Amino acid sequence: MSREDAVTVKNVVKVYRYGKLAYEALRGVTMSVGRGEVACIVGPSGSGKTTLLNIIGGLDKPDTGAVIVDGVDVAKLSEAELTRFRLFKVGYVFQLYNLIPTLTVLENVELPMYLAGVSKEVRRKRAVELLEMVGLERYADKTPDMLSGGEQQRVAIARALANNPAVVLMDEPTGALDTENTRKLMTLVKKLNRELGQTFIIATHDVSVARECTKIFTIRDGKIEGVYSPAELSKALHI
Amino acid sequence: MVGILAVVWRNLRKRRLRTALTVAGIAIGVGLMLSLLTLSATGSRSTTEVIRRLTGADIIVYNASRVLFGREMGVPMQRAQQLPGFAGFGNLIDLSVYSALASIPGVSVASPVISFRALLNSTTTVVVYGVDLSTYTAISSVEVVDGSFLSSDSLSQAVVGKSLAEDLGISVGSSIELSYGNSTQVFSVVGVFQTGERFQEYAVYIPLSLAQSLTGNLDKASQILVKCSDPNAVQDVAQAIQSLFPELAVFTPTAMVQRTQQAVNTMTTFFASVGGVALVAGLFGVMNTMAMAVAERTREIGIMKAVGASKWFVLKLFLLESTVIGAMGSAIGLVLGVALTYVIAPLLLQTGATRAIGLAGMLGRATTSTVTLQPIITPENIVLALVLGVVVGVVAGIYPAYRAARMRPVEALRYV
Numbered sequence: 013m014s015r016e017d018a019v020t021v022k023n024v025v026k027v028y029r030y031g032k033l034a035y036e037a038l039r040g041v042t043m044s045v046g047r048g049e050v051a052c053i054v055g056p057s058g059s060g061k062t063t064l065l066n067i068i069g070g071l072d073k074p075d076t077g078a079v080i081v082d083g084v085d086v087a088k089l090s091e092a093e094l095t096r097f098r099l100f101k102v103g104y105v106f107q108l109y110n111l112i113p114t115l116t117v118l119e120n121v122e123l124p125m126y127l128a129g130v131s132k133e134v135r136r137k138r139a140v141e142l143l144e145m146v147g148l149e150r151y152a153d154k155t156p157d158m159l160s161g162g163e164q165q166r167v168a169i170a171r172a173l174a175n176n177p178a179v180v181l182m183d184e185p186t187g188a189l190d191t192e193n194t195r196k197l198m199t200l201v202k203k204l205n206r207e208l209g210q211t212f213i214i215a216t217h218d219v220s221v222a223r224e225c226t227k228i229f230t231i232r233d234g235k236i237e238g239v240y241s242p243a244e245l246s247k248a249l250h251i
Numbered sequence: 252m253v254g255i256l257a258v259v260w261r262n263l264r265k266r267r268l269r270t271a272l273t274v275a276g277i278a279i280g281v282g283l284m285l286s287l288l289t290l291s292a293t294g295s296r297s298t299t300e301v302i303r304r305l306t307g308a309d310i311i312v313y314n315a316s317r318v319l320f321g322r323e324m325g326v327p328m329q330r331a332q333q334l335p336g337f338a339g340f341g342n343l344i345d346l347s348v349y350s351a352l353a354s355i356p357g358v359s360v361a362s363p364v365i366s367f368r369a370l371l372n373s374t375t376t377v378v379v380y381g382v383d384l385s386t387y388t389a390i391s392s393v394e395v396v397d398g399s400f401l402s403s404d405s406l407s408q409a410v411v412g413k414s415l416a417e418d419l420g421i422s423v424g425s426s427i428e429l430s431y432g433n434s435t436q437v438f439s440v441v442g443v444f445q446t447g448e449r450f451q452e453y454a455v456y457i458p459l460s461l462a463q464s465l466t467g468n469l470d471k472a473s474q475i476l477v478k479c480s481d482p483n484a485v486q487d488v489a490q491a492i493q494s495l496f497p498e499l500a501v502f503t504p505t506a507m508v509q510r511t512q513q514a515v516n517t518m519t520t521f522f523a524s525v526g527g528v529a530l531v532a533g534l535f536g537v538m539n540t541m542a543m544a545v546a547e548r549t550r551e552i553g554i555m556k557a558v559g560a561s562k563w564f565v566l567k568l569f570l571l572e573s574t575v576i577g578a579m580g581s582a583i584g585l586v587l588g589v590a591l592t593y594v595i596a597p598l599l600l601q602t603g604a605t606r607a608i609g610l611a612g613m614l615g616r617a618t619t620s621t622v623t624l625q626p627i628i629t630p631e632n633i634v635l636a637l638v639l640g641v642v643v644g645v646v647a648g649i650y651p652a653y654r655a656a657r658m659r660p661v662e663a664l665r666y667v
Contacts, residue, residue: 071660071664095559096559098556098558098559099558104557106554109550109554111554113551115258127559175559
């Protein structure tokens with residue numbers, strides 16, 4: 013594991029059990045993502061993308077293996093430590109319904125800072141800056157339902173950045189977006205990556221998303237098939 | 252980010268009808284509880300009031316040979332003969348009984364009273380109470396509105412009722428003439444008393460000795476008022492008196508009032524059960540509402556946890572929501588309870604209190620019979636009712652909030 017790695021995953025196995033049935037979601041995944049990379053995990057549905065992302069993000073625990081995020085082995089954290097880990101080390105963006113409907117756009121961005129105990133003045137100022145960064149400051153006092161899907165995803169990104177996480181994890185962030193909004197979202201991701209050096213890991217099966225990444229992992233049946241550079245993309249995607 | 256309470260409020264407002272219905276459930280419970288607490292307090296207060304205003308005596312002793320029939324609430328009928336509309340004396344109690352009574356253990360004070368009907372200024376029939384000043388004032392108090400009460404056991408002083416004084420133009424300093432049979436005596440009016448009941452104010456207090464000489468009943472009394480040193484030992488003392496003097500009628504006004512109190516208590520208990528059931532129903536209502544809220548907001552809980560919200564934060568969020576429901580229910584229930592109290596109170600209390608008032612009129616004294624039926628909503632009861640509603644809110648919220656708090660984020664996020 014390199015000191016420069018934001019995320020290192022080693023031999024991670026995750027088995028889901030439903031009564032007598034066992035489903036191996038991850039069968040020994042090993043991968044690493046360097047700081048400042050925009051990595052993506054590409055694979056068909058059911059391949060284990062979301063499970064892998066959830067384990068990296070401290071939402072789920074691996075059965076065996078190690079997950080080191082920003083120097084911390086997530087697999088060894090207690091539940092309370094995991095809560096703090098999620099608060100400070102990672103930012104999350106999901107496919108849909110990322111925002112709390114009863115909070116305004118600004119409040120949604122403030123939420124992680126509120127939970128972290130940041131003072132009102134500081135967090136408000138930063139939330140406005142983050143909204144400016146994603147180009148939605150004019151919607152600060154609107155509720156999420158007044159925003160388009162693409163706009164909501166950008167607010168979710170602003171929120172993910174609130175506590176300066178080591179990595180932002182995005183699970184099918186463009187799954188519900190049209191081509192134009194997908195393009196806008198990826199432009200934003202690249203801009204944030206360039207300007208802030210922010211690391212991203214994106215689970216997707218959208219080629220246009222994968223094309224914009226610096227490192228592409230393919231996953232199938234709970235195993236990493238290969239790691240590719242953008243240039244190797246067509247090979248990676250078997251096209 | 253606004254305060255957590257503002258968020259709670261927004262969530263409640265978002266589901267306005269459901270919130271309103273749930274709040275109504277609590278409000279009904281709290282309202283019923285408050286009104287019954289108030290009624291119970293009012294009931295016992297008015298009962299106490301009645302006791303206090305009766306005679307101050309715990310026990311009243313009569314000559315049983317005069318008792319014709321003790322039908323009416325256990326009051327010896329011969330007492331009624333001394334009320335307006337009746338005339339004459341029956342047999343009296345010898346004052347030797349009085350000395351014996353005073354030495355019975357548990358008796359704090361005994362006071363002989365002689366009461367009879369007399370003619371005032373040859374025109375008006377009044378009830379005259381001859382009282383032994385020192386012992387009478389130790390047991391009973393007369394509300395003197397002008398002048399003062401009797402100051403001597405031997406001076407020809409009189410205290411007259413307010414209605415009587417007004418009707419006949421008598422005032423402090425006036426002289427009045429009291430006639431009984433063939434004897435007549437002049438008294439100077441030293442005070443005016445009031446009871447609030449006109450018929451009771453057609454009465455005159457004079458010293459016992461003068462009443463005895465006026466009626467020719469030296470060393471006699473028509474009744475003896477007894478005050479016990481321990482209010483809880485009244486029945487024991489009454490039994491002791493009865494066994495010592497089997498020929499006397501021993502009457503305990505407090506026992507009568509206690510029976511009334513029991514009736515009030517029974518009704519209170521009934522209302523308490525109704526209120527309790529309503530509150531429990533309200534509690535289930537809140538639980539149901541909160542369980543629905545948690546289920547509906549599963550996704551939201553998942554997001555919050557993914558973003559870094561602790562178990563405690565999620566618990567707090569939902570628990571506060573049910574607490575606010577409870578608090579709103581309490582506030583509305585408070586208003587409801589007050590309204591309910593004023594509607595039910597007269598119905599519930601009339602029976603008990605008016606019986607006691609009727610009783611008061613028959614005892615050896617002109618008493619104040621106007622017993623306040625006004626319900627008293629005490630700050631304690633208000634606080635209790637409010638606390639009850641909030642507690643129900645909290646208790647009802649615990650389980651749903653706990654479920655929300657322990658929800659696993661991965662599973663919560665799967666819910667869309």
